[in-house]
Amino acid sequence: xxxxxxxxxxxxxxxxxxxxxxxxxxxxxxxxxxxxxxxxxxxxxxxxxxxxxxxxxxxxxxxxxxxxxxxxxxxxxxxxxxxxxxxxxxxxxxxxxxxxxxxxxxxxxxxxxxxxxxxxxxxxxxxxxxxxxxxxxxxxxxxxxxxxxxxxxxxxxxxxxxxxxxxxxxxxxxxxxxxxxxxxxxxxxxxxxxxxxxxxxxxxxxxxxxxxxxxxxxxxxxxxxxxxxxxxxxxxxxxxxxxxxxxxxxxxxxxxxxxxxxxxxxxxxxxxxxxxxxxxxxxxxxxxxxxxxxxxxxxxxxxxxxxxxxxxxxxxxxxxxxxxxxxxxxxxxxxxxxxxxxxxxxxxxxxxxxxxxxxxxxxxxxxxxxxxxxxxxxxxxxxxxxxxxxxxxxxxxxxxxxxxxxxxxxxxxxxxxxxxxxxxxxxxxxxxxxxxxxxxxxx
Numbered sequence: 001x002x003x004x005x006x007x008x009x010x011x012x013x014x015x016x017x018x019x020x021x022x023x024x025x026x027x028x029x030x031x032x033x034x035x036x037x038x039x040x041x042x043x044x045x046x047x048x049x050x051x052x053x054x055x056x057x058x059x060x061x062x063x064x065x066x067x068x069x070x071x072x073x074x075x076x077x078x079x080x081x082x083x084x085x086x087x088x089x090x091x092x093x094x095x096x097x098x099x100x101x102x103x104x105x106x107x108x109x110x111x112x113x114x115x116x117x118x119x120x121x122x123x124x125x126x127x128x129x130x131x132x133x134x135x136x137x138x139x140x141x142x143x144x145x146x147x148x149x150x151x152x153x154x155x156x157x158x159x160x161x162x163x164x165x166x167x168x169x170x171x172x173x174x175x176x177x178x179x180x181x182x183x184x185x186x187x188x189x190x191x192x193x194x195x196x197x198x199x200x201x202x203x204x205x206x207x208x209x210x211x212x213x214x215x216x217x218x219x220x221x222x223x224x225x226x227x228x229x230x231x232x233x234x235x236x237x238x239x240x241x242x243x244x245x246x247x248x249x250x251x252x253x254x255x256x257x258x259x260x261x262x263x264x265x266x267x268x269x270x271x272x273x274x275x276x277x278x279x280x281x282x283x284x285x286x287x288x289x290x291x292x293x294x295x296x297x298x299x300x301x302x303x304x305x306x307x308x309x310x311x312x313x314x315x316x317x318x319x320x321x322x323x324x325x326x327x328x329x330x331x332x333x334x335x336x337x338x339x340x341x342x343x344x345x346x347x348x349x350x351x352x353x354x355x356x357x358x359x360x361x362x363x364x365x366x367x368x369x370x371x372x373x374x375x376x377x378x379x380x381x382x383x384x385x386x387x388x389x390x391x392x393x394x395x396x397x398x399x400x401x402x403x404x405x406x407x408x409x410x411x412x413x414x415x416x417x418x419x420x421x422x423x424x425x426x427x428x429x430x431x432x433x434x435x436x437x438x439x440x441x442x443x
Contacts, residue, residue, distance in 0.1 A: 001024055001025065001156045001157070001358070001361060001362060001368070002024075002025040002026070002027070002154075002155035002156050002157075003015075003019055003024060003025070003026045003027075003155055003156065003157045003158075003159060003358065004026075004027050004029070004143070004145050004153050004154075004155040004157070004158045004159065005026065005027070005028045005029070005159045005161050006029055006132045006145065006158065006159065006160050006161060006162045006166075006167075006168050007028075007029075007030065007031075007160070007161035007162035007163060007166075007330075007332070008028050008029075008030030008032070008118075008119070008126055008128075009161060009162075009163065009330065009347070010044075010114065010115075010118065010330070010344050010347055010348060011161050011329045011330035011344075011347030011348055011350055011351045012028060012159070012161030012162075012329065012330070012351075013028065013115075013118035013119065013122070013126075014053055014054060014057045014058075014118065014347075014348050014351035014352070015057070015159065015161065015329065015350075015351035015354060015355055016028050016122060016125055016126075017057045017058050017059075017062070017118070017122070018056065018057030018058075018351060018352065018355035019355060019358060020122070020125060021057070021058075021059065022355065022358070022359045022362060023362070024358060024359075024362055025155075026125055027125060027127070027153055027155065028122070028125055028126040028127070029126075029127050029130040029132060029145065029147065029153065030126055030127065030128050030129075030130065031129070031130060031131045031132070031162075032128060032129070033128055033129045034128055034129075035115070035116065035119045035126075035128065036112070036116075037128075042110065042111060042112075042187075042189045042222075042224070042256065042258045042306070043071075043108060043109070043110065043111065043222045043224055043258040044109050044111050044114065044341075044344050045106060045107070045108060045109070045341045045345075045438075046070070046106070046107040046108075046109050046114075046344070046345060046348075047106055047341070047342070047345045047435075047438030047439060048097075048098065048099075048103065048104050048105065048106070048438065048439040048440075049342075049345045049346070049348065049349045049438060049439060049440055050107075050344060050345035050348040050349070051102065051103040051104070051105065051107060052103045052104075052352070053345075053348035053349050053351055053352035054066055054103075054348060055102075055103040056352050056355070056356075057351060057352060057355055059121075062117065062120060062121065063102075065117055065120075066107075066109075066114070066117050067102045067107070068227065069109075069110075069113050069117065069226075069227070070107040070108055070109050070113075070227070071107075071108035071109070071110070071224045071225055071226050071227065072108070072206070072225040072226075072227065073092070073105070073106065073107075073108065074092065074106070074108065074206065074207040074208055074223075075091065075092055075206045075207050076089060076090065076091055076092070076203050076204060076206065076207035076208070077089075077090045077204075077207055077208045077209075077210075077434075078090070078201065078203040078204050078207065078208075078209050078210070079209075079210045079211075079212065079417055080201055080203075080204075080209060080210070080211050080212070081211070081212060081213070081414065082211050082212065082213035082214070082217075082219070082288070082290065082291040082292065082295070083291070083292050084201045084211075084292045084294070084295075086201070086203055086421075087212070087414055087417035087418055087421065088417040088418070088420055088421040088427075088430075089203050089421060090427060090430070090431050090434075094427050094428055094431040095431045095432075095434070095435055096428075096431065096432050096435055096439075097439075098439060106438075108222070108224060110224065110226070129149075130147045130149065130151070131147055131148040131149070132145060132146070132147055132148075132162065132167050132168065133146050133147060133148050133167070134146050134167070134171055135158055135168070135171065135326065137324070137325065137326075138154070141156075141325055142154055142155065142156055142325065143155060143156070143157070143158040143325050143326060145158055156325060156368060157325050157326075157327065157358075157368060157372070158325065158326045158327075159326075159327055159328070159329055159354070160172065160326070160327070160328045160329065160332045160333075161328075161329040161330050161332060161347070162332055163330070163331045163332060164178070164313065164331040164332070164335040166328070166331070166332035168326070168328065168332060169328055169332050169333070172324075172326050172328070173318060173321065173328075175318070176315070176316070176318045177315075177316045178313040178314065178315055178316065178335055179313065179314055179315075179316055180311060180312075180313055181312045181313065181314060181337060181391070181394055182264060182265055182266075183262055183263070183264060183265070183311075183312040183337075183394060184262070184263060184264075184265055184268050184272055184273065184309065184310065184311050184312065185260050185261065185262040185263070185309070185310055185312060185338075186260065186261055186272070186280050186283060186284040186287070186307065186308070186309050187258065187259065187260035187307070187308050187309075187310075188258075188259055188260070188280070188281060188284065188299065188302040188303065188306050188307045188308070189256050189257070189258055189259075189302060189303055189306040190256060190257045190259065190298055190299075190301055190302040190303070191254055191255070191256055191303070192223065192224065192225065192254075192255035192256050192257055196257060196298060196301060197223070197257075198294075199294040199295070199297050199298040199301075200221055200223070200257065200294070200298070204221060204223065205223060206223060206225070207223065208220070208221070208222055208223075209221040211291070211295070212410065212413065212414070213288075213290070213291065213410075214410050215263075215267065216264070216409070216410060217261060217262065217263045217264075217267070217287065217288075218261070218262055219259065219260060219261040219262070219288070219291075219295070220258075220259065220260050220262075221257055221258070221259045221298075222257065222258040222259075223257055224255060224256050224257070224258065225255050226254070226255055257298065259298060259299065259302070261284055261287055261288060262312070262394075263287050267287070268283075268287065269283070272309055273309050273310070273311060275309060276307070276309075277304040277305055277307060278304040278307075280304075280307035280308070280309055281299060281300070281302055281304050281307050284299050284307070285299050285300060312337050312338070312394065313335055313337075314335060314336055314337050314387060314390070314391045315333075315334050315335040315336065315387055317384065318380075320376075320377070320380065321376075323369050323372040323373035323376055324369070324372070325368065325369070325372070327354070327372050327375065327376060329347060329350040329351060329354065330343075330344075330346070330347030330350055331343060331347065333350070333379065333383065334346065334379075334383035334384075334386070334387050335387075336383075336386055336387040336390040336391070337390045337391055337393070337394045338390070338394075339389070339390040339391065339392070339393030339394040340386065340389050340390040340393055340434075340438065341438070342386040342389075342390055342438060343386075343390075345438060346382070346383050346386045349382065349440070350375075350379055350383075353375050353378055353379060354371075354375045354379075357371035357372075357374055357375050358371055382440065
């Protein structure tokens with residue numbers, strides 16, 4: 001059995017590791033020209049769902065490297081007004097957990113670091129600079145992938161792990177659509193220094209902050225304190241770590257603050273998505289007019305070349321389809337808003353679930369189509385929950401899209417948060433709700 005994976009992102013590479021360790025032939029075709037190409041974001045939260053998938057699919061040594069290269073864990077999650085007044089503070093102790101192993105916790109990860117961890121040791125599996133164009137199913141049931149350079153690759157199963165704009169999905173499920181939420185976001189990265197740390201509210205200088213303004217806009221900040229030089233077990237210093245895992249030499253990690261502001265298309269200029277670099281940083285400051293001066297300073301001192309803009313979309317429900325020798329994984333199957341931080345983790349769970357079933361095919365316990373069908377049935381169920389809850393979170397907080405009731409919604413929102421902050425049982429329930437979609441063992 002040979003599996004072809006289109007896309008070398010988080011889910012696709014996790015699946016590739018899992019298949020390779022299971023002795024199943026796998027080939028990954030990645031459109032980026034090199035392993036260090038592309039921005040790939042700055043911070044991603046790997047939840048227990050994601051961490052368990054990584055542990056199941058990676059070698060023990062590489063999983064240990066993943067754990068060792070994650071940022072310091074958060075101490076708090078705080079919700080604040082745009083003027084830095086605390087509405088609600090959740091401490092780590094408020095969140096439920098189902099175990100004490102590294103696979104049972106939350107991890108703050110540099111996206112580029114995770115990318116390099118997942119490419120490590122897979123040089124003979126991944127082909128870069130391969131842009132998929134289409135596939136064809138052969139008379140014997142196998143699938144041939146075609147690429148823009150004229151090349152092809154044939155296997156028993158084709159997995160589209162090629163993101164929200166997946167060409168594999170467009171051919172395989174042309175009726176699968178996305179809905180624009182009406183929200184757009186600008187994100188950036190500010191180097192973390194003693195000075196820039198002081199630009200954040202005290203409750204989130206070692207954690208995650210969410211900021212809600214009176215127009216219904218909201219911002220976020222993630223503090224990323226990387227453990228380089230404090231690594232134990234894998235390497236006691238940068239040099240030792242890089243010597244053991246040379247793939248990490250491509251990493252561009254520094255301690256930093258990831259920030260973003262989300263707003264309505266009705267409040268943003270029509271050309272927001274066309275702006276880049278310093279023009280985006282300037283616009284983020286303009287949208288934040290009236291916010292605490294320290295927030296404005298944090299944005300103004302960010303790296304202009306790191307600014308990005310995106311429209312927030314969500315996948316529409318798709319009725320069950322008949323399984324074939326083509327399937328989908330991650331954003332290609334279930335694009336979701338960033339509201340619950342579940343996108344990458346759902347993709348990792350996809351990888352583990354598909355890997356487990358393909359191992360059963362290898363062992364003669366089920367046919368390939370049975371394996372694909374069982375995976376897709378399960379994936380549709382848990383991804384539908386993640387998509388729905390992520391969208392509900394954005395809808396609940398995207399009051400800028402409803403200007404008539406926006407001010408009343410903001411008042412109710414702030415009152416509710418302050419009330420919850422004074423009721424420990426309510427805080428624990430809220431924390432459990434946040435965690436539910438990120439840890440399937442809590443469902």
